[in-house]
Each structure stands twice: as structure tokens, then as C-alpha cells.
Amino acid sequence: MRPNEPRHRRASGPGMALAVVAALVAAFGTVQGEPLTVDDAIKLRRAAFALQGQYFGQLKPMAAGAVAFDTRRADALVTRVTALSQMAAEFFPAGSDQGNTKASAAIWQRPDDFAQRERALQTELAALARSVQASDENAFKSAVATTSAACKACHEDFRAR
Amino acid sequence: MSNPGDQQAFDRCRQALFGASVLRSSLSPIILWGRARGAALTETPLTQFAPDVYAGLYAPLFMFAGTATVTFDEDEQLYKAVLPVGFRNRLPPGQFPYPFWHDKTKWSSYQATVALQFFIDPDSDLIKVAQFVPGAPSPTVLAEAMEAAASFDGHWLWTDGNGRTQPQVTLFDGLYRADNPHVAEIESRYRALALEMREAECDSCHVPGNPQKLKRLVLLQTPAHAAGEIRRILESVRNGDMPQDDTGIEKPLPPAVKQRLLARAEAFEAILTAARDWENRHAAE
Structure with missing residues (x-):
């Protein structure tokens, strides 16, 4: 392991993603193997977005210099946000613009544009992860800003006001 | 032309x-x-x-x-x-x-x-x-x-050499009658609202420079612009939809700031309504 490589990395990636999915499914009482209802899908993606917001929000003070840049903590947070963002993208079945959601009907009217926004976010998150793994604080600050912008661009187009 | x-x-x-x-x-x-x-x-x-x-x-x-x-x-x-x-x-x-x-x-x-x-x-x-x-x-x-x-x-609003607030077109100058008794107060109530909007960081987004690079910008930096949006301001602040953070997610205001902002916005809306009602009542004159 390189000196700056976060020690917990073996616990991240697909294993962690599955653990988070399992926790979310357990929390919302859906049964493994049964098709999700629209309401379940809305609950799950809302939970995934809420967690993304919580974890990404912890990166911002580091980017702003309010707390010290901690590569180990940042790497854990970025890994979680990346996994959660990929999960959330899977819970947009047709008809789930109706209900307790701010998802705009534009998601289903312009699916290619929505998918493009999702890809843009993944690109920014990958750059963010690289900046953390390289312990490059300036690149990290820049990547947090561009990731925020990617979030905002999607919210502006596809989140109802 | x-x-x-x-x-x-x-x-x-x-x-x-x-x-x-x-x-x-x-x-x-x-x-x-x-x-x-x-x-x-x-x-x-x-x-x-x-x-x-x-x-x-x-x-x-x-x-x-x-x-x-x-x-x-x-x-x-x-x-x-x-x-x-x-x-x-x-x-x-x-x-x-x-x-x-x-x-x-x-x-x-x-x-x-x-x-x-x-x-x-x-x-x-x-x-x-x-x-x-x-x-x-x-x-x-x-x-x-x-x-x-x-x-x-x-500066999006400024004071000219004669002490007049500019841009004067944003004070309804020429649009409302000169004898409308409510027009003079529109500016002062807007300025009171603007102070609270600054406290609530509205001016970090809703200005012509578009610092957040919004694709669908809403402007609030003059009396006329804020007047056009006053109902949406009130609704979005009451509902907690505004302000938003840099990812476009709602960021709750401290209760005291929210209360003051709503009070100033309601006062601004009241004077706008009074001015418009006066114009409507006197339209035939």
C-alpha cells in the first residue's frame, strides 16, 4: 500500500454498495425478489439521494478549508456518494413522477438528456476520486466544485420546483 | 423606426x-x-x-x-x-x-x-x-x-447625481400615474426587503451576473424584478424551497431570518397590491 493510500479501500466498491442497498431495502421493508412498487422506488431513491447529500455535504467543509483535508475520510465519502448515485439512478421506473417526489416528468420525457446528466455526474465523481487518491488538495477542491455543478445542472433540469 | x-x-x-x-x-x-x-x-x-x-x-x-x-x-x-x-x-x-x-x-x-x-x-x-x-x-x-x-x-441599483435611485424604470416610473400615492413607498419597502434578501443570500444567485450559472435565472435585484416574482418569493420561502445550496438542494433558513424575510416580502407585496388597485380604480379618469 502506498503511504497516502487510504487503508479502508478494500472495504469500498461493490461490497459496500451492496451493503448500503441491503440496509436501504431493510429500512423500507421491501422484500427481496418481489417487483418494486412505484412508491417503493420513490422511497428508495429518496433515501439514496438523502444519503448522497449527507455524505457529499461532509466533503464541502474540506474543500472550503474549514476542516483539514483528510484523504482517508474523503475517500470513504466519495466512494459512498458514487455508489449511492449509481443506485439512485436505478430507481426511476415509469410512473414514478407521481407521488411523494420532486422528480420532474422531464426525466421520462427526455430520458437521453437525463442519462447524459447521470454520466456527467459519474465523470465528475471519478475525477473527485482520483484527486483524493492522489492526495491532491487543489484538484480535490476543484473537483468538489465541478461535482456540485453537475448535481445542480441535473437538479435544475429534472427536479420539480 | x-x-x-x-x-x-x-x-x-x-x-x-x-x-x-x-x-x-x-x-x-x-x-x-x-x-x-x-x-x-x-x-x-x-x-x-x-x-x-x-x-x-x-x-x-x-x-x-x-x-x-x-x-x-x-x-x-x-x-x-x-x-x-x-x-x-x-x-x-x-x-x-x-x-x-x-x-x-x-x-x-x-x-x-x-x-x-x-x-x-x-x-x-x-x-x-x-x-x-x-x-x-x-x-x-x-x-x-x-x-x-x-x-x-x-451595482445593479445606484443613486444618480440628483439623488434619484436608478434604474428609474424599475421603480415603475412612467408606468404608474404620477399621483399614485403608493408608488413612493414601493422603493423604500423594496430596500427593506433587499436587506433581508441579502441576509438570506438571495443575491448570491438572483442577480444578472448569474454567478451560479443557472439555466433558468430569476432576477430579484430591483423593485420591478422583485415585484414580478413576489408571489413566487413568498411561496418558495414559506415552503422551504428556497434558498438552495450549490447542488440545487433546499438549504433551510434560520427561523429568525425566514420570519423577517417573509415579513418584508409581505409588506412589499401589500404596497404593490395597493398601488395596482389604485391604478385600476383610477384607470377611467
Whole structure:
């Protein structure tokens, strides 16, 4: 392991993603193997977005210099946000613009544009992860800003006001 | 067309369009406005305006040739009306809704405008999007734009040498009758609201510089702009939809800040309502 490589990395990636999915499914009482209802899908993606917001929000003070840049903590947070963002993208079945959601009907009217926004976010998150793994604080600050912008661009187009 | 510095022609145009005009009654409740950039409307940055604001502040800045062509835009699935125009670029600074010259590209584009295009919803027959279409700016226009951009001091509202708040067009000057007893208080209540909006960081997004690079900007930096949006301000703050953080997610205001902001916004809305009601009661005089 390189000196700056976060020690917990073996616990991240697909294993962690599955653990988070399992926790979310357990929390919302859906049964493994049964098709999700629209309401379940809305609950799950809302939970995934809420967690993304919580974890990404912890990166911002580091980017702003309010707390010290901690590569180990940042790497854990970025890994979680990346996994959660990929999960959330899977819970947009047709008809789930109706209900307790701010998802705009534009998601289903312009699916290619929505998918493009999702890809843009993944690109920014990958750059963010690289900046953390390289312990490059300036690149990290820049990547947090561009990731925020990617979030905002999607919210502006596809989140109802 | 008149001279681009003809104040009387501009005033007559404003009053006609702001009143019971065909244009005003043909505008969607929220109209999108901005520069035509040759891209799809969904990908084009545009500013959201209430019909009052567009009809009273922006549309009159153009001199219309009196002709139009209408086609159906297959890509947008909207009718497109193109009206040849010229821009009134020689008016005093206070006749523009804000200093367009804060940005040299914006100012040179406005000055080089050759047409307006209105995108009309075939179902409602209402104009959803209005854009100005720049032609090729002349070297003179570009040089003036660069000079003007360099001189912009960062203030969207300012006080002139006579102690008057500018831009005076944003104080409903010329749109409401001079003897309307409520107009004088609009500015003071707006300033009280503006202080609270600054506390709530509204001015970190809702200003012409568009610091957050929003694709659908809402402007609140003058009395007229805030007046057009006052109901949406109240609703979004009451519901906790505003302000938002830099990812576009709601960021709750401290309760005391929220309470003061709502109180000032309600006071501003009350004086606007009183002023409009007075105009309606005295319209026949």
C-alpha cells in the first residue's frame, strides 16, 4: 500500500454498495425478489439521494478549508456518494413522477438528456476520486466544485420546483 | 423606426405594451427571455420573467419594423414568430432594467440585435419564450461594449447625481400615474426587503451576473424584478424551497431570518397590491 493510500479501500466498491442497498431495502421493508412498487422506488431513491447529500455535504467543509483535508475520510465519502448515485439512478421506473417526489416528468420525457446528466455526474465523481487518491488538495477542491455543478445542472433540469 | 435615443418614443412604447396590450395578454405566466444562441431551447440559458416585467421593461427596448414572419419550428414543436427590430441603445442608463453593459458580450449582442423571435405554444397560443437575435456587431459597437464593461462598478441599483435611485424604470416610473400615492413607498419597502434578501443570500444567485450559472435565472435585484416574482418569493420561502445550496438542494433558513424575510416580502407585496388597485380604480379618469 502506498503511504497516502487510504487503508479502508478494500472495504469500498461493490461490497459496500451492496451493503448500503441491503440496509436501504431493510429500512423500507421491501422484500427481496418481489417487483418494486412505484412508491417503493420513490422511497428508495429518496433515501439514496438523502444519503448522497449527507455524505457529499461532509466533503464541502474540506474543500472550503474549514476542516483539514483528510484523504482517508474523503475517500470513504466519495466512494459512498458514487455508489449511492449509481443506485439512485436505478430507481426511476415509469410512473414514478407521481407521488411523494420532486422528480420532474422531464426525466421520462427526455430520458437521453437525463442519462447524459447521470454520466456527467459519474465523470465528475471519478475525477473527485482520483484527486483524493492522489492526495491532491487543489484538484480535490476543484473537483468538489465541478461535482456540485453537475448535481445542480441535473437538479435544475429534472427536479420539480 | 425612431431614433434609438428617443425618450418619448420609448415612453409611449412602454406605456402601450405594459397596459392592456396584445403582447402582454399573449405572454405565458412565466416567460423565458434571453439571447438566441442557435441551440435547443432546453440547452439555452434564459431568464424567467413575469409578463409585467417583460412587457414593461424589456420588450420596449426594441423598435419594431412592423412586420413578422411565422413558421412552425419542428425541433421545438412551437410556432416561431420573427419580428425585425432595432435596439434603443442610446437611452440614458436608467432606462435599462439593469446595466446590460456589465458584460461586453451581452451589451454588444443587445446592440447588434436585428430581430426578436417569439416561440408560441400551439395549444395555449401563448408566448413561452422570447429571444433577441444578434446580427454581426460592428467594430464600433464592440469597442463601446468593452469600454462600458470596464466601467461597470458592480451595482445593479445606484443613486444618480440628483439623488434619484436608478434604474428609474424599475421603480415603475412612467408606468404608474404620477399621483399614485403608493408608488413612493414601493422603493423604500423594496430596500427593506433587499436587506433581508441579502441576509438570506438571495443575491448570491438572483442577480444578472448569474454567478451560479443557472439555466433558468430569476432576477430579484430591483423593485420591478422583485415585484414580478413576489408571489413566487413568498411561496418558495414559506415552503422551504428556497434558498438552495450549490447542488440545487433546499438549504433551510434560520427561523429568525425566514420570519423577517417573509415579513418584508409581505409588506412589499401589500404596497404593490395597493398601488395596482389604485391604478385600476383610477384607470377611467
